[in-house]
Amino acid sequence: MTKRVAILISGGGSNMVALANSMVGDHPARPVLVMSNDPQAGGLLKAQDMGIATAAVDHREFGKDRSAFEAVLHQKLEEVKPDIVCLAGFMRILTGDFTRQYEGRMLNIHPSLLPKYKGLHTHARALEAGDAEHGCTVHEVIAELDDGPILGQARLDVRADDTADSLASRLLPLEHKLYPAVLRRYASDDRSMVTFGA
Numbered sequence: 001m002t003k004r005v006a007i008l009i010s011g012g013g014s015n016m017v018a019l020a021n022s023m024v025g026d027h028p029a030r031p032v033l034v035m036s037n038d039p040q041a042g043g044l045l046k047a048q049d050m051g052i053a054t055a056a057v058d059h060r061e062f063g064k065d066r067s068a069f070e071a072v073l074h075q076k077l078e079e080v081k082p083d084i085v086c087l088a089g090f091m092r093i094l095t096g097d098f099t100r101q102y103e104g105r106m107l108n109i110h111p112s113l114l115p116k117y118k119g120l121h122t123h124a125r126a127l128e129a130g131d132a133e134h135g136c137t138v139h140e141v142i143a144e145l146d147d148g149p150i151l152g153q154a155r156l157d158v159r160a161d162d163t164a165d166s167l168a169s170r171l172l173p174l175e176h177k178l179y180p181a182v183l184r185r186y187a188s189d190d191r192s193m194v195t196f197g198a
Ligand code: GAR
Pocket: 009, 010, 011, 012, 013, 014, 015, 016, 043, 088, 089, 090, 091, 109, 110, 111, 119, 136, 172, 175
């Protein structure tokens, strides 16, 4: 049976576009919703252009009340009954109470070779550490931030003249390759690791 995929974004949504573009033909899944915590997120318009239903739940309207924000997120998600939820540049920290509801069916892409550099500023931190390689990781989401079973990693060599910006822009095309490759396997109930790169 075709799996229903909801994608959560906060910004431009380039990973969302890569995921949505991949879910065609004999792919075992289809996108059913793109949702953002920011009504201005550029990715929402891209999703609409692709004919995908969208929703926005502005986190700012809930102040510090994370559980009220997450209750609305949950309600909107349940309206589309997703089999899989993909976080794709979703920049709000989700509580354990929320993520537990989706354990075993929620994925995230993070721009580092986890377990290195959980959280923000991953490219700058890899450079500061003098790492010879950097990369991105797709993992299952659990209550702990940027943690959970790793399903795929893509690596690149760090160059002597790299900046945080150049690393980010060299990494993004690898993210666009890795996340769809992992999703395709995941939607086929295949949890084996996907690896790319240096
Ligand atoms: C991507 O680089 C993604 O790995 C990162 O945000 C960017 C979103 O770009 N995610 C995180 O930092 C999550 N903690 P996109 O909106 O163009 O997909």
